Amino acid sequence: MTAMPIYPAHIESLKPYVPGLPISDLAARFGFEENEIVKLASNENPLGASPKALAALAKAAIDISRYPDSDCAFLVKAIAQFHDISPEWVVVGAGSESVLGNVAATILEGGRKSAHSAYSFQAYVNAAKRLGAVPIVVPSPGLKVDLDGLGRALGENPSLVYIANPGNPTGTVVEPDELVSFLSDVPPHVVVILDEAYFEFMSPQLRGDSIHWAKRFPNLVVLRTFSKAYGLAGLRVGYGIAQPALAGMLRRVRSPFTVTHTAQVAAIAALGDQEFLSRTIEMNNRVRRVLVKGLTDLGVQILDSNTNFVLARVGQGAALSRELEKHGLIVRPVDSYGLPEWVRISVGTQREVERLLQAMHVELAT
Ligand SMILES: Cc1ncc(COP(=O)(O)O)c(C=O)c1O
Numbered sequence: 151m152t153a154m155p156i157y158p159a160h161i162e163s164l165k166p167y168v169p170g171l172p173i174s175d176l177a178a179r180f181g182f183e184e185n186e187i188v189k190l191a192s193n194e195n196p197l198g199a200s201p202k203a204l205a206a207l208a209k210a211a212i213d214i215s216r217y218p219d220s221d222c223a224f225l226v227k228a229i230a231q232f233h234d235i236s237p238e239w240v241v242v243g244a245g246s247e248s249v250l251g252n253v254a255a256t257i258l259e260g261g262r263k264s265a266h267s268a269y270s271f272q273a274y275v276n277a278a279k280r281l282g283a284v285p286i287v288v289p290s291p292g293l294k295v296d297l298d299g300l301g302r303a304l305g306e307n308p309s310l311v312y313i314a315n316p317g318n319p320t321g322t323v324v325e326p327d328e329l330v331s332f333l334s335d336v337p338p339h340v341v342v343i344l345d346e347a348y349f350e351f352m353s354p355q356l357r358g359d360s361i362h363w364a365k366r367f368p369n370l371v372v373l374r375t376f377s378k379a380y381g382l383a384g385l386r387v388g389y390g391i392a393q394p395a396l397a398g399m400l401r402r403v404r405s406p407f408t409v410t411h412t413a414q415v416a417a418i419a420a421l422g423d424q425e426f427l428s429r430t431i432e433m434n435n436r437v438r439r440v441l442v443k444g445l446t447d448l449g450v451q452i453l454d455s456n457t458n459f460v461l462a463r464v465g466q467g468a469a470l471s472r473e474l475e476k477h478g479l480i481v482r483p484v485d486s487y488g489l490p491e492w493v494r495i496s497v498g499t500q501r502e503v504e505r506l507l508q509a510m511h512v513e514l515a516t
Contacts, residue, residue: 160260160282167272168486171475182478188505190496191482193318193348193459195381197433197499199416200426203382206419210412218411225414228421229389233361238394241401244408246347246375246388249400250312251277253371253390256403257310257341258283265308267295269320269487271345274312283309293320293453293461293489297332304336311336314345316352319484319494321455326358333367341396344372347388348457350379350427351434356456361391368393371400378458379430380420385413434458438497444507445495448514459496467493470513477509 155162170191177184198204222242230237243249250273258264260282266274268290278285286306288299295313304311313332316323329344336342344360360372375388387409390400420426441460445452451463464470467490468483482494495506 158282160279164276164279165486167276170482171480173480176475176478176480180476180478187478187480188498188502189480190459190498190502190506191480191494192383193378193457193496194383195379195430195458196437196497196502197381197426197430199381200420200423202423202426203380203416203420207385207412207416210415213411216411217407218409218414220406222409222414225387225409225418228418229391232421233391235361235365235391236394239364239391239397241390241392241397241404242409242414243388243390243404244386244413245377246345246373246390247273248386248408249371249373249388249390250274250343250345252400252404253341253343254278254281254283254310256399262310263306263308264310264312265300265303265306266312267300267314267317269293269317269489270295270312271314271318271347272486278310290320292322293317294322295324297324297328301332301335304340308340310341310343312343312345314347316348316456318347318457319459319461319482319487319489319492321348321453321457321459321461323352323356323456325356329358330363333363333370336367336369338369341369341371342367343390344370346373347375347378349374350431351458352456364391364393368396371396376417376420379427379434380417381426381430382413382416382420385410385416387413387417433499434497437500437503440500441495441497441503441507444503445510448507448510450510450514459494461489461492461494463492464510464514465491467491470510473513474506474509477505477512479506479509481506 226237226240254277258281262283264278265286371390371392377383453461471483
């Protein structure tokens with residue numbers, strides 16, 4: 151009798167997610183103090199989190215012996231009010247990655263397909279593969295989402311399409327009119343995830359009214375996160391917005407209690423602190439200009455970014471990242487995305503970016 155394999159083939163085919171190197175790892179490896187290290191690898195907020203969110207978090211910590219509200223009722227209400235929609239449209243999760251996994255689990259199964267552009271966020275592949283579904287990867291000329299290519303891929307009958315706008319690790323955007331025209335062509339039985347993890351960093355002229363699109367297209371889920379501009383990456387909170395029929399199905403599938411009480415309370419306070427958000431965007435835009443100019447002066451090719459990071463073509467991304475680690479600097483090699491010549495650099499504070507540029511000047515000259 152032939153033994154059954156322990157793991158299904160589609161599970162064996164998974165590759166672990168490659169995160170940015172943790173500060174503690176690098177400190178231990180080279181004997182740095184943690185506060186000497188500059189991490190520009192995970193697109194986190196260099197200003198930290200809103201002081202209002204931190205105060206709410208400290209107050210809520212007293213309640214950690216209790217289960218959180220599984221439905222996140224107050225947070226859902228705050229998000230709904232913020233977007234001027236009713237609460238049935240909102241689904242919350244432990245980071246937008248968890249919401250996208252939830253959408254995939256609702257829509258995909260063995261034998262079904264998903265589609266996304268090459269050089270997209272790594273989680274899209276695993277979210278499909280772990281369900282036995284097959285990801286279709288559409289070529290991405292110029293490292294921009296090719297909506298015509300994705301449109302052609304609809305001919306292969308995917309059940310789920312992911313579009314990140316802006317994209318990660320590319321930072322590039324698609325124009326709102328092109329997106330609407332694409333969404334109009336998607337058949338109603340195909341669900342589209344519009345992943346807007348970096349929405350707040352987009353220049354206002356390029357932002358589309360994605361909440362309005364969710365009202366127009368019953369097969370659309372718009373994803374947002376508190377991890378990036380709101381500075382709550384460590385708490386893990388994100389959300390999806392979709393019409394109540396689709397959102398209701400997502401709620402059936404989501405695991406209970408995934409968003410902690412402290413995360414819910416801090417996210418409500420963060421959403422209420424739009425002044426902190428404005429400061430974040432202002433600083434990001436200013437320091438991104440310093441980073442872009444510095445890289446250009448070093449002769450490094452970069453992609454136009456509408457995010458809090460810049461993709462830079464440095465020759466050998468992994469090798470340069472290793473050299474920068476010796477300076478106490480963490481950037482993100484993107485060979486795991488199929489871009490071995492590039493590194494992704496998050497926009498930090500001006501001082502952090504200047505330190506990085508100095509080290510790159512040394513390393514690229516040798
Ligand atoms: C494009 C994109 N989508 C989603 C996420 C997930 O973010 P989170 O789970 O922290 O909300 C990320 C994180 O890097 C991302 O880059």
